[in-house]
Amino acid sequence: MSGxxxxxxxxxxxRRQLLLAFRRPLEIANPLLFFLLVVxxxxxxxxxxxxxxxxxxxxxxxxxxxxxxxxAAESLFxxxxxxxxxxxxxxxxQPLYLSCLSYVLAHWLLTGLPLTLVAPLxxxxxxxxxxxxxxxxxxxxxxxxxxxxxxxxxxALTVGLKRGGLLISLxxxxxxxxxxxxxxxxxxxxxxxxxxxxxxxxxxxxxxxAIALAPFAIxxxxxxxxxxx
Amino acid sequence: MWSFFHKLGSPPWLYAISGKIxxxxxxxxxxxxxxxxxxxxxxxxxxxxxxxxxxxxxVHVPASVVALAGYYVMATAGAISLIWKMKMADxxxxxxxxxxxALTFLALLSGAVWGKPTWGTWWIWDARVxxxxxxxxxxxxxxxxYEAFDNEVxxxxxxxxxxxxxxxxxPIIYKSVDWWYSLHxxxxxxxxxxxxxxSDMLAPLLLMIVAFYCLFICSLLLYMRGEILRRxxxxxxxxxxxxxxxxxxxV
Numbered sequence: 001m002s003g004x005x006x007x008x009x010x011x012x013x014x015r016r017q018l019l020l021a022f023r024r025p026l027e028i029a030n031p032l033l034f035f036l037l038v039v040x041x042x043x044x045x046x047x048x049x050x051x052x053x054x055x056x057x058x059x060x061x062x063x064x065x066x067x068x069x070x071x072a073a074e075s076l077f078x079x080x081x082x083x084x085x086x087x088x089x090x091x092x093x094q095p096l097y098l099s100c101l102s103y104v105l106a107h108w109l110l111t112g113l114p115l116t117l118v119a120p121l122x123x124x125x126x127x128x129x130x131x132x133x134x135x136x137x138x139x140x141x142x143x144x145x146x147x148x149x150x151x152x153x154x155x156a157l158t159v160g161l162k163r164g165g166l167l168i169s170l171x172x173x174x175x176x177x178x179x180x181x182x183x184x185x186x187x188x189x190x191x192x193x194x195x196x197x198x199x200x201x202x203x204x205x206x207x208x209x210a211i212a213l214a215p216f217a218i219x220x221x222x223x224x225x226x227x228x229x
Numbered sequence: 230m231w232s233f234f235h236k237l238g239s240p241p242w243l244y245a246i247s248g249k250i251x252x253x254x255x256x257x258x259x260x261x262x263x264x265x266x267x268x269x270x271x272x273x274x275x276x277x278x279x280x281x282x283x284x285x286x287x288v289h290v291p292a293s294v295v296a297l298a299g300y301y302v303m304a305t306a307g308a309i310s311l312i313w314k315m316k317m318a319d320x321x322x323x324x325x326x327x328x329x330x331a332l333t334f335l336a337l338l339s340g341a342v343w344g345k346p347t348w349g350t351w352w353i354w355d356a357r358v359x360x361x362x363x364x365x366x367x368x369x370x371x372x373x374x375y376e377a378f379d380n381e382v383x384x385x386x387x388x389x390x391x392x393x394x395x396x397x398x399x400p401i402i403y404k405s406v407d408w409w410y411s412l413h414x415x416x417x418x419x420x421x422x423x424x425x426x427x428s429d430m431l432a433p434l435l436l437m438i439v440a441f442y443c444l445f446i447c448s449l450l451l452y453m454r455g456e457i458l459r460r461x462x463x464x465x466x467x468x469x470x471x472x473x474x475x476x477x478x479x480v
Contacts, residue, residue, distance in 0.1 A: 153394055157387045161377050171370045171391060174363045175398050178405035185412065206401070213397065220311075220390045228383030 009094045010102055017106030020079075031068040031111045032118055038064045039122045050127045057126035058187035061136065062143075065115050066176055069144055072111040073151030074168050076103060077159040077222065086159075087226050096219040104152045104215070112144025128191060135190030135200070142203040143183040149207075149214035150175045156221030160229040179206060238315045240457050241466045247450040258447050261440035269433035276430075285343040287434060291441035293336040293361060299329035299445060300364065303371070304396040307389030317453075319385035320460070322392065323375060324452035328445060330368035337361055356410030360403050367395050381460075 021028060042060050043053060080086045089099050119140050120133050128136065154172035161167065186199035236242045269287035276283040303325035310318035340358060341351045352358070371388050378384035461467045 153390075157374065157391060158377070160383075163377065167373055167377055170366065170373055174366045174370065174402070175394070177363055178398075178401050181405045181409040185409065202405075217390055217394050221387065224383050224386045224390065228378065228380045 006094065006098060010098045013099050013102035014106055017102060018109065021106065021110050028110050028114070031072045032114055034071060035064055035068045035115060035118070035122065038067065039125065042126070054127040054129065054191070057123060057128040058132070058136070058184045058191060060126060061119060061123060061128070062139075062180055062184040062187065065119070065140060065144060066147060066180055068115060069111055069147040070151055070169060070172060070176075073107065073148065073155045073172075074158075074165055076107050076152055076155040077225075081159045081225065081229065086222060090223060090226055096222070097215045100152070100156075100215040100218040100222070101211075104148050104218070107152065108145050108148040112140070112148055115144060116140040128187070131193065132187050132190040135196035136187045138200055139183045139186040139196065139203060142200065142207050143179050146179050146203065146206050146210045147176060149210040149218075150179075153214055153217045153221055156218045156225060158225075159222070160225035179203070182206070238313075238317050240317065240461050240464075243317050244454060244457050244470075247454055251447060251450055254443060254450075255447055258440060258443040261436060261443055265433055265437035265440045269430075269437060273430050273433050274427070279347055282343065282346040285339050286430075287437045289336060289339040289343055290434060291438045292332050292339060293357075294438055295441045295445045296329055296332035296336050296361070296364065298442070299325055299332060300367065300392070300395065300399065302449075303329060304392040307392040310385055311389045311393070316460075317457075319381075319389075320453050320456045321449065322385065322388060324449050324456055326368055326371045326375070326388075328448045328452060330365060330372060332441075332445070333361055333365040333368060337365065354410075356407045359410070360406045363402055363406070364399070367399075371395075 039060065042056070046052060046056065077086060080089075090096065092099070116137055119136055123133060123136055124130075151168075151172050153175075154168040157171065158168050182199045182202045186196040186203070189199060190196040265287065270284050273284070273287075275281050303322050306318045306322040306325060309315055310322060337358070340361070344353060345351055371392055374391055375384045375388050378387060458467055
């Protein structure tokens, strides 16, 4: 293994991703707008009763965050796949693990992190009790990172396909089940006045496992897609 | 040992040997199914609380057990195909998915039919029901991903990666759904656990589980044979096979 040192390589990859994203600021806002739109739909669908909304708020917020992450993941590799950047990346001597991690990290910085930061706003709109806000933010902070990692596996496998959009949901949503259970569980526990620590610890465990393993699956997926394309 | 492993990768050899295996496995499977079904449905004693409706267990439990095992067969085949690039492992993986999906569907359907008389409703978000539903989507995901690729080699590799990711995830999904269920649902529904079953009920159940495993192997081999013929359709040995079959038919 030779070539450029690893840390500068990772930061260069990350810088490139973020730079490209910041050239299109509206696309960064899209997941947040989606989040707000769907949050608006729920009171319209289930009624404006504050008590009912408060009861459903943890689940609603988590499901919407999950869908927003999934939608953003779908296009994660698309442009780089189409213009050949991905092929170049596969040919570099640096480990693919790191470049995959840089994609995921950029994806999380542009979707998961902003979602976490604005979530309290939407939580207040849905009448979530204020004591649950720290648990909501912490669970989203850890959970969206897992969602980004797992979602990127689906994105890598489907990037070469014409009709990837619905397929990635079918592939990935089953794997989102544990994150949803523990994420919304943490918020529900906190809303009832209990400590959300157990759920947050489990989410942290899932994140460690995902960081360790997911980039390998992403790398394998990218190799398959580029070979087939 | 290794020569056997290499032979496994050869389509004509696998086609021939699977034919020989099926010759005796198919009758055995049918016999086991018939004996198990008649024993379970007619001769096993009725449950004192559920009456005769409990007899769905003789379809429901074997289907669920084998559906879950099928995923691991698929993932193992996927790993073999990724590591050794063995075409026949692709075929096995490809063939496992629809069979597993069908068994999972059967388990869900028979569970719903059983739920109506026992629980009073077709569907309950019970931990095991939910896990089976997730398993169904995992199977459907593999099938759809396979169909979405035009390139068969890439399709097989992508599905292998997906099923391996699923293998890591299945225990996590199961544990978290268990945890979710114990948190959300009152433990009001209790039905007979397998371990507390009387041996008169347990014996036909075990027989049916063995029968379903055999059925799975038979379907897998049949499906694989079809898939081999489809893939190798242009090769010499398949043409010869078909011509011979045509001659035999004509005679």
